[in-house]
Amino acid sequence: MTATSVLVIGAGIVGCSAAYYLAPEADVLVVDPMGLATQASTQTAANLHLQLSYTALKGGEEEFRRHARIIELNDDADRRWTALASETGGRVKVVNFGGIVVAESDDDVDILRRKVELERAAGFTTEFVERADLVDLVPEVASGVRGASWHAREGYVDAKTACYELARAARERGARFDLTSAVSGLRRSGGRWRVDTDPGGGVDADIVVVAAGAWTERVLSPVATVPMEVSGLTMSVTEAGSRRVEHLVMHTSRPLSVKQVSSGNVMIGGGRPARVVRVEGPLGWRTEPLRASLRAGMDDAVRVVPGLDGLRVVRSWEGLLGSPADDIPVIGEVPGQPGLIVSVAGHTGYTLGPTCGWAAARLALGQDPGVDLTPFSPGRFAAVGVAAGGTR
Amino acid sequence: MSAPAAGDPRPDRTVDVVVVGHDEAALAVVDELRRRGAEVVLADDRQVQVWAVTPLEEGDPGSAGDRDPAGMVVDLAVDGLPADVIGCRAVVSALSEYGTVPLVPGGEHAGEPGEPLDDDVLLVGGHLGATEDALRHGTPREVWLPFGRAALLGHLLRAPALLRVGALPAVRLLALLRRRGVRVRFGTALAAIERAGDALRAHPRGAGVDDPLTVRRVIVADSRIPPSELARSVGARSAWDAVLGGWVVANDAALLPVVAAGAAAGVRGPAGLAAHGVLVADEIATLIGLDGGPAPGRRTALGRAVRRGRQLARWQAGIAGRTPLPDAGTGADTVVCPCEGVTLGDLEAIVPLLPDPPTPRDVKTVTRAGMGLCQGRRCAAAVTAWAQRCGRVSTDVLDAGLRPRLPLTPLVLRAPAQPRGHEADADRLVKRQEP
Ligand SMILES: Cc1cc2nc3c(=O)[nH]c(=O)nc-3n(C[C@H](O)[C@H](O)[C@H](O)COP(=O)(O)OP(=O)(O)OC[C@H]3O[C@@H](n4cnc5c(N)ncnc54)[C@H](O)[C@@H]3O)c2cc1C
Numbered sequence: 001m002t003a004t005s006v007l008v009i010g011a012g013i014v015g016c017s018a019a020y021y022l023a024p025e026a027d028v029l030v031v032d033p034m035g036l037a038t039q040a041s042t043q044t045a046a047n048l049h050l051q052l053s054y055t056a057l058k059g060g061e062e063e064f065r066r067h068a069r070i071i072e073l074n075d076d077a078d079r080r081w082t083a084l085a086s087e088t089g090g091r092v093k094v095v096n097f098g099g100i101v102v103a104e105s106d107d108d109v110d111i112l113r114r115k116v117e118l119e120r121a122a123g124f125t126t127e128f129v130e131r132a133d134l135v136d137l138v139p140e141v142a143s144g145v146r147g148a149s150w151h152a153r154e155g156y157v158d159a160k161t162a163c164y165e166l167a168r169a170a171r172e173r174g175a176r177f178d179l180t181s182a183v184s185g186l187r188r189s190g191g192r193w194r195v196d197t198d199p200g201g202g203v204d205a206d207i208v209v210v211a212a213g214a215w216t217e218r219v220l221s222p223v224a225t226v227p228m229e230v231s232g233l234t235m236s237v238t239e240a241g242s243r244r245v246e247h248l249v250m251h252t253s254r255p256l257s258v259k260q261v262s263s264g265n266v267m268i269g270g271g272r273p274a275r276v277v278r279v280e281g282p283l284g285w286r287t288e289p290l291r292a293s294l295r296a297g298m299d300d301a302v303r304v305v306p307g308l309d310g311l312r313v314v315r316s317w318e319g320l321l322g323s324p325a326d327d328i329p330v331i332g333e334v335p336g337q338p339g340l341i342v343s344v345a346g347h348t349g350y351t352l353g354p355t356c357g358w359a360a361a362r363l364a365l366g367q368d369p370g371v372d373l374t375p376f377s378p379g380r381f382a383a384v385g386v387a388a389g390g391t392r
Numbered sequence: 393m394s395a396p397a398a399g400d401p402r403p404d405r406t407v408d409v410v411v412v413g414h415d416e417a418a419l420a421v422v423d424e425l426r427r428r429g430a431e432v433v434l435a436d437d438r439q440v441q442v443w444a445v446t447p448l449e450e451g452d453p454g455s456a457g458d459r460d461p462a463g464m465v466v467d468l469a470v471d472g473l474p475a476d477v478i479g480c481r482a483v484v485s486a487l488s489e490y491g492t493v494p495l496v497p498g499g500e501h502a503g504e505p506g507e508p509l510d511d512d513v514l515l516v517g518g519h520l521g522a523t524e525d526a527l528r529h530g531t532p533r534e535v536w537l538p539f540g541r542a543a544l545l546g547h548l549l550r551a552p553a554l555l556r557v558g559a560l561p562a563v564r565l566l567a568l569l570r571r572r573g574v575r576v577r578f579g580t581a582l583a584a585i586e587r588a589g590d591a592l593r594a595h596p597r598g599a600g601v602d603d604p605l606t607v608r609r610v611i612v613a614d615s616r617i618p619p620s621e622l623a624r625s626v627g628a629r630s631a632w633d634a635v636l637g638g639w640v641v642a643n644d645a646a647l648l649p650v651v652a653a654g655a656a657a658g659v660r661g662p663a664g665l666a667a668h669g670v671l672v673a674d675e676i677a678t679l680i681g682l683d684g685g686p687a688p689g690r691r692t693a694l695g696r697a698v699r700r701g702r703q704l705a706r707w708q709a710g711i712a713g714r715t716p717l718p719d720a721g722t723g724a725d726t727v728v729c730p731c732e733g734v735t736l737g738d739l740e741a742i743v744p745l746l747p748d749p750p751t752p753r754d755v756k757t758v759t760r761a762g763m764g765l766c767q768g769r770r771c772a773a774a775v776t777a778w779a780q781r782c783g784r785v786s787t788d789v790l791d792a793g794l795r796p797r798l799p800l801t802p803l804v805l806r807a808p809a810q811p812r813g814h815e816a817d818a819d820r821l822v823k824r825q826e827p
Pocket residue numbers: 009010011012013014015031032033034035037038039040041042043044045046047048049181182183184211212213214215219233234235269282283318319320321322343344345346347348349350351352353
């Protein structure tokens with residue numbers, strides 16, 4: 001039996017940043033059966049999404065306002081990534097070259113105008129860009145783009161190395177990582193948390209931070225309910241090439257994100273689906289490619305950014321995204337379970353990763369996270385929890 | 393059919409492309425290129441051997457004139473006798489590994505083309521097919537294999553059924569080498585080749601050996617020698633070019649412009665081979681300027697290739713690490729991943745960043761080794777060997793390592809030529825292309 005003051009379950013961006021923020025002030029142990037950042041936090045496109053995506057526009061204005069509550073987290077995340085970059089001497093690589101959501105049809109132009117209006121009312125710094133101004137602002141998009149919404153702080157993070165850098169810094173400050181054990185059980189015992197691990201003799205912890213992404217529901221299931229939805233997403237990347245895109249380019253009504261990272265490779269994402277298959281093993285799921293998604297992603301990319309013509313796609317992969325069932329981040333202590341903290345954001349979970357990690361760390365230390373977490377409390381599922389608990 | 397004198401690149405005839413091989417990939421390349429109007433020669437490797445591929449300089453007799461690239465001359469042989477000398481603009485090697493084309497320093501013929509093997513030849517690499525082929529035509533003086541005897545047999549036995557047929561030839565081959573009295577050096581790679589008068593002096597690298605061999609000719613038959621080692625071994629200089637995103641070989645005679653197709657590029661299975669063949673034909677067509685868009689349906693076939701690829705990936709994960717990375721005296725500038733320009737020095741430098749124990753996957757993520765065009769086919773073994781040599785990687789995590797991902801081979805992003813779905817966009821694209 002290992003003992004620690006804080007146990008972090010999951011070594012993705014949330015778990016690694018929580019460990020980074022906790023390490024100077026607490027005894028921290030991170031466990032993950034798969035290794036460092038092997039799941040969503042490495043499969044991710046790692047775009048810094050600071051305006052709302054087309055999915056937020058689907059359910060009407062009431063729904064839109066619900067999504068807009070994320071703004072405080074977005075602002076915090078933006079500041080926090082910048083700080084992480086400077087605290088690590090630039091080894092956490094953050095690029096804020098601005099992001100643009102394009103409209104190729106008049107209908108999409110109308111949607112974008114409305115989105116920008118609503119976003120600005122909610123405090124976002126999104127701007128609508130007329131066709132005539134696009135040529136100067138984002139010359140790389142096709143001439144058929146009729147309008148766009150722009151956020152100057154959007155960009156991306158180098159997700160290949162970010163978790164490694166945060167984990168290294170955390171280790172240097174005393175955090176421990178067990179990257180071969182899965183948490184298999186969780187219960188309260190003698191005022192502490194008794195956590196079973198497989199393999200291993202288990203962990204005794206004062207505080208448990210659940211940073212298990214898509215596996216949040218599963219890890220919590222013995223003691224609480226946070227319903228999650230799991231989906232497979234598709235990514236492709238091209239060989240490195242000369243500079244062709246200097247911004248993050250997205251689409252109003254089609255799942256698309258295109259950016260060229262500093263190594264010259266162009267990443268194509270945006271959320272096209274992949275197949276999710278249930279399997280045995282610590283994670284319980286695996287993903288498989290859908291040809292239609294690959295093809296549509298590539299075709300959209302080169303249509304919207306014609307300069308990509310001729311680049312070779314060297315690899316495609318899929319990733320598993322876990323989102324809270326109501327699509328709003330869950331950050332907070334589980335009501336009635338002292339010292340059990342959950343932190344998971346979903347769709348823009350990479351962007352919000354350090355904020356999720358920071359808030360969880362503050363809560364674990366009994367300190368004020370500095371952002372209003374009321375809209376994100378796991379307590380909102382409490383009613384569901386009782387019902388579900390009754391059937392277990 | 394006349395055999396040219398050594399170094400005389402004058403071809404008997406000139407075509408667009410020479411395809412070497414006989415499998416589905418080779419046939420698909422030929423079909424597809426012919427469909428597009430190219431003149432293609434299929435050199436069926438069961439009957440003919442490629443003895444040398446010599447790149448032509450601008451203005452050489454037989455060079456493709458003002459066309460770029462200047463072209464190549466391929467020397468073919470039948471049963472060890474010179475058969476045909478063909479000029480062409482591209483060569484597709486659909487043999488089973490990259491390195492089966494005989495490689496001579498400086499791109500010159502170090503001996504008569506098509507000459508039977510004699511005891512003045514050193515065969516390095518240990519690709520079974522190539523070695524067996526070579527033995528059919530003579531007996532080399534020595535054979536250098538980069539892996540140990542146990543590893544050779546061991547990894548073949550672990551190969552998926554599809555590939556296990558290779559185990560028998562391996563056993564047969566070793567027996568044959570013993571019968572013929574060929575000296576086999578296991579665990580030995582090629583470190584350098586230098587000229588010694590009319591001959592070549594080959595320096596081995598491996599388990600404590602430093603016993604150079606002087607021969608007239610060296611044949612390299614393995615893709616697992618890190619390409620920089622290969623380039624260096626023939627005296628080529630290379631430098632990482634960030635703009636081009638690749639290693640630029642200063643002495644480009646050493647690495648010939650040969651395109652690998654099918655098994656040579658790591659693709660297995662009939663559907664996969666055919667799919668890849670079509671893709672390669674696409675690339676060649678672009679390279680030499682043939683008209684016509686990509687063939688329809690190629691991506692469907694690619695889907696099937698992927699499934700076959702998974703089997704290969706598992707097998708590759710199994711053999712990774714059993715192939716020693718040349719180490720004694722290997723410099724920090726030795727390229728481990730030629731696609732991304734990752735050197736041994738780069739690997740050493742990232743150790744502090746890795747969790748302990750690191751997995752090959754950690755190495756890949758942090759250094760980008762294995763993330764380039766070939767997707768780890770050339771570096772997986774070296775990266776895994778390095779990680780193991782650090783003594784921190786246990787074999788049961790090797791499966792988490794480098795693996796080829798879909799698409800197995802590069803797909804090219806192309807602006808759609810035909811209206812599809814978004815009519816308006818296609819329209820606009822057509823307009824955009826007008827001057
Ligand atoms: C393809 C794709 C593209 C994306 N693109 C973007 C984007 O552009 N921008 C953006 O902001 N977001 C994006 N996202 C979302 C974002 O990547 C994720 O929300 C974020 O990475 C989640 O981080 P995490 O740390 O919560 O989860 P993860 O990184 O998934 O980490 C959870 C960890 O928990 C571990 N775990 C699971 N079960 C157990 C157990 N029983 N015991 C211990 N550990 C366990 C897992 O092994 C895993 O390492 C994308 C996601 C995907 C899949």
